[in-house]
Amino acid sequence: MSRTEAFDGGPFSPFWWHDKETLYHNKFRVTLDHKVNPKILREAWDKTKKVYPLIDWVPDIKEGSMIFYHEDGKNDPIESRVPILPGGELTAHRVFALTYYEDTVTMSAYHCIVDGGGINAIFSTMIYFYLEAYTGKGEETPPVMTKEDRPPKDYFIPLSSVDRGDFERQPLITYPKRKGMFIDLDMCPDEDGEISIARIKVPVGAFIGACKKIGANPSAMLAILMAKAAYALHPDRFGDLAFVLTMSTRAAFGIEESIANCSANLLIPVQYQDITGDEMSKAASKIRSVIDYQRRQDFLKTLTEFYETYDWILAKRYAFLTYIGKLDVGENTKHIKAFEMTDDSTDSMYMMELNGEFVISFQFGKVTEKYMGIIREILLSFGVESEVETETYHIVKDSAEAVC
């Protein structure tokens, strides 16, 4: 097989080993208001590859670096009820897979190449092209990247390669007290190894209104909801909690066009008395200030250096929280009826905005249902009515074969 080097992506990410193993790759899926047109989808995918040529290359590890190669073969969209495993035969070893079935389109990708923000960017471009061709209507200024033939270094910019220049190192955020901290040990795959997910949706206006009332932003609100849920489900525990807020550093570092791993793990320590008192505004302001502190550029640069200096695993982190932002491809967004993002975690809550609603995913392993229930109650106590968008179900493992 012919293989020529296309691009040196720099130091390889340890996610590589995980990507090779897991059957639950990061996936974006939308449900459209019509049956997918395969011909239009293939053309949209080909056009997307011109915007992001890297998605059509084959990555490999060479002397500690991630090298991308041109290789024979093609990874056309595949019709399959079960999403196709990226990196395998069917995708010609490309690590992006595009699967469609009836009215759904799913993109799965290796995490060592893209983070949630990166897959969102590529997916948005692809679905924009698709809907533009499908409806015959595009945007004068598309809200997604459509520029073709850019050199890969313009859009493959991992956090570790950002030029930090001179800056003032900042103290890191730490737990006030490790002893007594707790996690929910039932947040794990079930006895058969299955991972669960469920989703609710709430009107953006109602959610933001509740945030404003206590002075929270959406990320801080996710932490408040989760903390209240944790103490409500563990009435005998009064120890501290910690959440990880995964946040894109693209804006802070001016690398908005990067699809590579650019996320930072911000820490939100929470204490019992913060969250169980009557004055939620105090809790909200405390959480906001700890998030705001970590969003500053000097802090994020410090955190990047911390990742380079240490191998680390957080102690007793209760859950990962991610406010992904908005899925918006302009006027045609209305043809997208539903959205989901999944991975292999059993301790994550994601929130994404689509057509005026926040879709909140709960991926909490065996206790997914329980958390969805209690968080709906807590939302209600803030005056926010929610609707179950998707009942609890098992995430399907990626398949090496098309299933129809």
Add this chain to the structure above:
Amino acid sequence: MAFEAKNAVYNGGPFQSYWWADEHEPIHLAIRVSLKDLIDESLIKEAWEELKRYYPLIDCIPDDYDEEILFFKGEGESVPIKTERIPRIAGGAVKNRGFVLTFYENTLTLSAYHSLADEIGLMRLASKLLTVYFAKKNGDDTDCLTKKGIRRPEEYFVQNTMLNPTDFSPQAPVLYHDIADVFMDSGTGNDENGITTGLLVFSSGLFENICDKYNISADEMMILVMARAIYRLFPEERRALSFGVMTDFRDTFDVKETIAPCSKRMPLVLDYEDVIQREELLAKQISSKRSMQKIDDYIKSHVALENTYAVLNIRNACTCINYAGCLEVGEYTSEICGVTVSDYSANALFLVQTGEKTYVSMQYGKETDRYMTAVKDVLTGLGIHDISSKKAYRIEGEV
């Protein structure tokens, strides 16, 4: 987990990543002391009994529950084992104890799970044990430990995960600017079944004189020596060197008596240009970098970080400088003829002082002899003569 958590004798607090390593590594932290005379079997047993009465936890069984270390009363009792090859720590042959004493001819070895003792803690146990042993051997029991009474575990087992730093101004950590700029010798790793270690021995007096001359501490002096040695081994190398320097937290938190892990390696980076300066300037630079890491605010900030991360290990260190402290046996120092400290790390040296001699154990895999020669040359250049060395040898995995 064989025990019910509620039956624990003592909760040793949230465990550190050492615990996971302890459960899997083929060897553990060990201090090996060679004596002038053959070891008296009954006296070493008596001395061990006395040490156990002073530190009862060393005869308990450690186990983990919800990421904490619990101690349980075990069946039977821990006794010194006569053997050349160390039995598996916390294994069946040692009745699942986390601290094990073995001896053979004139050598005794005190080994422990690293999650239960750091170098300084284990050295304290070895010092006390040998002091009692020599006292008994010389018919002198005026200083036996039990006269000081039985102590509560919190008096001698406080690991840094149990400390809550308060009243401090958080400091920014020392970090690499860019890991790609930091040199690492990939040829010094360990193999799966054991480690290679070598030993350098020289006069404590001479070494202290040199430290005094440049006004730096013994462990800082070893940073200087290793930095010079590494560029000597790699004369073409221009990347910076990173050291993991063992930093003791005991004084800052006033837990001086603890044997539990209460120290950690902190990064210290030296550029090539730093290292080729005159000794005076290099020494000054090293001690000024270290002095920042020794202030209470910095140590408290670091301990807070240790408590936040279950795993927090420097990714790239050309050498870990482990200051294991002093083997203090008072008037019996002359009875000691060798001290080796080892664990499963690669690129590591352990510095031990006694009144007369300074011992440097070096672990650099198959490159150990080359590293020892380079260090010896640098030390000689600094005016330390009469360095004796024990050629690199393998410590086989525990059985």
